Amino acid sequence: MLQLSDVSLRVGPDPLIEHASLTIHPGQKVGLIGANGSGKSTLFRAIAGDQTLETGEITQPPGWCMGQVAQELPATDTPMLEFVMRGDELYAHARDQVNAAQAQQDDLALTQAWDRMDQIDGYRVEPAAKQMLMGLGFTDADFAKPVCEFSGGWQVRLKLARALMQRSDLLLLDEPTNHLDIEAVAWLIQWLQSFSGALLVISHDRHFLDEVVEGIAHLSNKRLSYYRGNFAAFERQRNEQLMQQQALHDKQKQQMQHLKTFIDRFRAQATKAKQAQSRIKALERMETVAAVQASNQFRFEFFTPAQLPDPMLSVSELRFAYDPSTPAILDQVSLTLRAGDRIGLVGVNGSGKSTLLKCLVGDLTPTKGKVVAAKGLKMAYFAQHQLEALQLDHSPMAHLQQLTHDDGSRVTDQQARDFLGQFGFSGDKALERVKGFSGGEKARLSLALMVFQKPNLLIMDEPTNHLDMETRDALDMALQEFAGALILVTHDQHLLSSLVDQFWWVHQAQVQPFHGSLESYLQQRLQSLKTNSSDPRDVEAGAAGPKSKKATRQAAAQKRQALQKQLAPIKKRLTTLEKEIKVCESALADLHEIMADSALYQADQSDRLQKCLKEEAQWQARQEEAEEQWLLAQENLEAVKLECDA
Incomplete structure (x- = not known):
């Protein structure tokens, strides 16, 4: 198991985490x-x-394999499937042994x-x-890239x-759902549910946490607290804990006030002095229960739109x-957006969701067809990479003052x-x-900046990336109260689920209404993935019945013989x-070695030096040619291997 014992962490001069303890058992x-x-x-x-730890220790069993996402992706030309x-690592080592x-x-x-x-079980890896x-959104055509x-x-x-x-x-996973579409998140949830190892995941996604975890470790005010259950259970327990803490604080406050009143009243009286002194000591021994501090939760709201034209947008034969x-990417798309519509845009990554939004807001010009905006439409667009559009050398004040009021x-x-x-x-912020x-x-x-524009149509493409739970809640509440129309990709x-009441499905260059719930849509997508990603060998095995180990070994031996025959001349x-x-x-x-001799560079050795330099150039050219031919042969070797493995 992973054991954190009295761990304190410091970044710079200030403590970040103090005396944190946590135990994660195998499979938890x-x-x-x-x-x-x-x-x-x-x-x-x-x-x-x-x-580096300030105090405490972190231990885990010897030989435990800890997996995490790499910070950087190497700039390699290795095919992505092989990568x-x-x-x-067990497969990679075995594959290297085979190659050697x-x-x-x-x-x-x-x-x-x-x-x-x-x-x-290396045959299961591919x-x-x-x-x-x-499941993460790639296609067969990507595997060899x-x-x-x-x-x-x-x-x-x-x-x-x-x-x-x-x-x-x-x-260890840090915000794994960021940069995934909702279909990939649904697949990841299923994968993690079946994962047999232990998992520690940072996430601000309520649904993801509810579906995946069985415990919550909450960092607040430099302290780490553990709660059993998923995120919904954490919220219930946390609220009950805070209510109990406030009730204890109020009760203790009354007790302390009673003690102080007794002390002040009887301290000077000789007959009551002993009792007063005992209460002073009781007051000193009493550990204060802190009042629940208001968290100053972040909240905001959109302005009520001055007008709501209907329809707001009309799309005709867009290509x-x-x-x-x-x-x-989009073809023959015709849509009408009515005042008050709350649309969820769904479709696999690369299907054209962001392209459609860019056509609606005018960032892209349709190849054919048109987008007609109603008179009085005020549109605000939160792009998928909206943060990159901010001017890094400008302040929030400078950004806002680039805008104007409605009257100019x-x-x-x-x-x-x-x-x-x-x-x-x-203030200075x-x-x-x-x-x-x-x-x-x-x-x-x-x-x-979006709110300030007082829009009556919001178009938002993955607005929750980089948002913590509090800001997500604030966005959720503000959008629920927003009186205008909404198109949302998230x-x-x-x-x-909490914001939209109808879905547009972007699929095979078309945009069509999806008549059903979000859950039914995701179930269909997951079933489609299972069907499309079935290994042909599994299908054949299912039709013919399970193969014996002997038959499997014979098939593997025949494949190895064919591989040897094709690879022999290349090798x-x-x-x-x-x-x-x-x-x-x-x-x-x-x-x-000869050219390292300083005597070679004397005036009387000029001819010999020139001869050495000429030979060096000839050998270098010969080496470069051989290396180029070797690389070409190596590429041929890999191509044959891929063909045989297919």
Whole structure:
């Protein structure tokens, strides 16, 4: 088990976490929650051994494998499927042994390597990796692409997939649902529910925590408290605890006041002096129960729209493609948005949800068709990468004063301060450069700029990324009370369920109403993933009945023989080229030893020096040619392996 004992952490001069203790048993799943800046990620680094402890210790069983998402994705041209499969270190080691035995043409070593692959169930790794990648939104066409070709949110998914492939006894995940669409989150929930190892996950997603964890570790006021149950159970227990604490405080306050009254009244009387002294000592021994502090919860609201035109937007025969020679991302899309509509936009990642939103707000011009906005429409758009649109060298004040009031007048300093104070940017904070803000602070500033525009239509693309639980709750409440229309894309199932009353499904370049609940939509998607990602070998096995171990070994042996036959001439070419490279290296080493002699550079040795330099150039060119040929042969080798493994 993972054991945290009296752990204190300090970042800079100030303590961040004090005297934290926590035990996570094998197979236990725990959610780590707390406001942004409370120390969750720092505690993760401490558990991983990357953060020095101020006090206490963190222990885990010897040999426990701790899995976590890598900070950076290597710029490698390794095919992404192979990259993810190699997250399983046992498989990666066995695969390397197979490759080495094949390169050396060592039949005994090859047999032993394949036996080792069988022992670790290595044949399950590829179908598991494919199913995982498809669950996270990738397609078959992505599997052979080099890792370096993926960017942005796709890199995040690749790192997550590789982390999940690890055979972890303890898995650490920090906000794993960020940058996933709601379909991928639903898949991840199912995967984690079936995960047999222990899990510690940082998340602000209520639905995700309710579905996945069985305990909550809450960081607040530098203290770590553990609650049994999911997030809903935590909220009940926390509220009861706070109510009990306040009741105890009130009762103790009455007791203390009674003692003080007795002491003040009888301290001077000789007959009561002894009793007064005993009460003074009782008062001194009494441990004060603190009153429940008001958390000053962040709340905001949208202005009531001055008008609500109906319909607000009309889309007719819209088509969009980035290039006329490529298939359209959206085609023949016709929609009408009415006043008061609350639309949830769903569809797998890459289906065109963000493209549709950009067409609606005018950031993209349709290839064909038109978008007609009603007179009086005031639209505010929270883009998926809205935080990147902020000017890092500007302050919140400067951002707000770039806007104007409805009558065109400028925003005064006092008006800007009053408004920004509602979003937590008071005093000097309103004048600080955005460059130093956290992701949560940038998100709050973006929300403030939206609210100030007094929209009657909100279009929001993944607004909860970087928001902590408190700010998500504030956004939820503000949107519930918003009187205008709403189009929302989010991976937060709790937010989507509480805010929208109809869904538009973006699928195969079409946008259609989805008549059903969010739960039924996600169930359909998960079932589709199971069907599409079934390994053909599993289907064949199901039709023909389970194969015997002997038949499996025979099939594997036949496959290995075919592999050897195809690879033999390529491996022979590689061996020849490797010998050529060694000859070049040896000749160059001899030349460099001669050229290291300072006597060679004297005036009378000019001809000899020129001869050495000429030979060096010739050997280097020969080495470079051999290395290029070796790389080409190696690529051919990998191509044949992929073909045989398919």
